[in-house]
Amino acid sequence: MGRVRPKGGGRVSAGCPTLCRMPLSPPPARPDLLRRLGLGRRGRTLGLATLVVVDAAFTISAFDLQRRIALGLGSDPSAPLTGLGGTISVLGMALAVTVVWRDRWPVALTLVGSAASLLAHLGPTLALIGLMTVIRLRPWARTYQLAPLVVLVTAVATWRDIDVEPRSMSFWAIFLGQEGAPHSWWVPVLLTVAAVGGFVGLGLWLRTRADLHTAEDVAASERQMVTTLTDQVSRQTERERLAREIHDGLGHNLSILSVHAGALEAMAEAAGDELVERPEGADAVEWRTAAQLKESAQVVRETAAKSVSELHSLLNILRNPGDADVAAPTKTLRDLRALIDDSVTAGMPLVATVYVEDGEAMDPPVAQAAYRIVQELLTNARKHAATVPVRLTMTGGPAEGELVIGTANHLPPPRWPPTHDGEVRPGTGLVGIRERVEHYGGDMQWGADAEAVFRVSVRLPWTLVDGADRREA
Template sequence: MRGEGGHEYRWALPSVLLGDAWEGRRVKRSTRDWIVDIVMFLLASGLTLVGIPELHDRPEPLQAIEQVTGALSCAGVWLRRRWPVGFAVVTTLLSSYLELVGGASVVALFTVAVHRPFKVSGPIMLLGAVSLVPYVLLRAQTDLSTPLEALLGGTILVAVFGWGIVVRARRQLVWSLRERAANAAEDAKRHERERIAREMHDVLAHRLSMLSLHAGALEFRPDAPPPEIARAAGAIRTNAHLALQDLREVIGVLRQAPPDADDLVPDRPQPTLADLPTLVEECRQAGMDVRLDLRAADAPEGLGRNLYRIVQEALTNARKHAHGAPVTVTVTGSRGKELSVEVRNPLWARPGTRLPGAGAGLIGLTERAELAGGRLRHGATPEGEFVVGAWLPWPVETTREDA
């Protein structure tokens, strides 16, 4: 059912539900298909047996031809899935004169209506209506008038054809609903992986910038006292370990999940607003001059996590592009209004290693803020500072996902 890129699945599902196999292609029957085929065979055989008593006044050669063609047409019902159009055309043409082929022709018409689109089944239906004319004129029964027999035959054709169209429409609806459900599930997984990728980008960027900062300090201060060198080496080891742990996590999450996987969220606890002091203290230990003004508390976990990531990325950018400059982080907000953060640092930087950056972090922060229903701005001010500011809505009542 599922081929490379999902293409085989998208073709196989309507083929299974609608039976739209290629003409002459071998069809693999399920248990349900076997039951339906047996019922159709018994139906065609029953209609054929009902017509046998009507042959008593026919010539013996014609009776023999009727019986042989009737038996062959009933046996041909087992080929209706493989050659539905060909079987319908043959039985419809034979039923224009032979009476015992009528049961198989009815089954063939139903099969074409179910397994083929109207542009194919419609002409077969029209051929069946045309074949009624020679049958009514040449094989009319004595107890029914010609108009009544034509009306009866036409009613049977329309009823069988309409039944097949309804069955096909229902199968198309089922296929459409399944397709929508499958697409929705794939979209949900993709969005979840993208969300986790954004989370990991922020985490890994922070860890790797810390590594680069301490490594740069060792490079430019090879004559530093042994305790400072030991502290920098310990920080490198710790951040390298955490970075590897985060990298293993993102690889495991972004790897193709098994079909029965219901949750792609990492098992590790996610940071919240209460973890901001820890983040600031970690940056201070790395040599940054950071001041935190936290005037908000009890924010929902989802809201706090978004603000934490924004501050984390802003500090990473300040460490990259304004090394040694003091940084001020101000967080304010209240329930029912909004939660805001402002990260400021001078544009000047002390001499040292300037870490490379492609600007993807600020783009990611803008996307994060917009997905949370807020906004973000960044840029230089006339006072010679670079500011990253974000405003996130803080509703009075939080949803379960926010809490």
């Protein structure tokens, strides 16, 4: 029986003519959102680098002009830079590039920016950016160690800029509109406090925002953990209640059935002995009836005993779902022969073809699921089409990486034609099989064709998928 793989995902429906599969993992983040986040960070880096370049341009121009005046080379601001001025300008451009690594080495960036400001007559912007990043990413001890140095560097650079001659080369004089006016002592102090306070305040805001996001993530994680624990407790309570109900109800009924089946078997054996001792003898019909009665009673008794054993295993699993010894699979592919023989013995017209290569190598939970799926498929066929021949196929192996199970049988006339909407309604058995299949990362399809043949196809992976990708039933 062939299988058709769809191009897209979708849930399985009863009349689905093609194989529908559910996605096993959430969709990835949208690329446009990732691009926006990347552009945001690059934009901030470009803005900070531009501040360093502007600061370096003013300070280098002022320093080179003062040097040319001292050397008697003129005072034209538009003249080319001297050799020393050009070297410092290259250094300033290189320092602007280091802003890219501010998050990785903020302490080193602060120290380099401070040294460049004091020794190369550059501005304090790079040191201020480094201090801001230290506040955002490093322990407070580093901030307390570096803050005095950055304040000193900023004060020296501000005083040097305010005191530059000619005043037209002063950044702060142009910014404040006081190129020709004298300045008071408190002006550089106020500018130093404003510059350092601005960058420190921005660093504190960024750190507070990051801490808030971290706290929100921790709170969300704890809420999720509490929800998970609550669900686990609720499920365990429900398992305990369900185990009690099954034990008190179904266990009692199976025990009564086993007792009565044993009594019926004894009565059939006694009836056979009576036929042997009858003086006039017994005909063939009576002998066949007695033998069939005894055989049926024996099958009922053995089935009831098996059901009681499996019921105890199920109750242990319900009460101790995390115990590996309790929850270990009790049925494997090796037990399929007995399952098929039991179905045939019970009078089911079954034709089975099972070809599985190296079935012992299959993961035990998947093998247990395959056994239960075959068991439920045969039970459904026996329930809804008891007198109709059923075709069972099972193929697979490690080379294929999957196990394929299929059944096919004609629908009896009361169930054909289908309902007015053209679909065969699934029962709880098929729904349970689908949930079991999805739990192990497989897929399933079912439906009836135009010839009233009801087909079910199940594909299970040969090995278990990772827990992150496994769908919970």
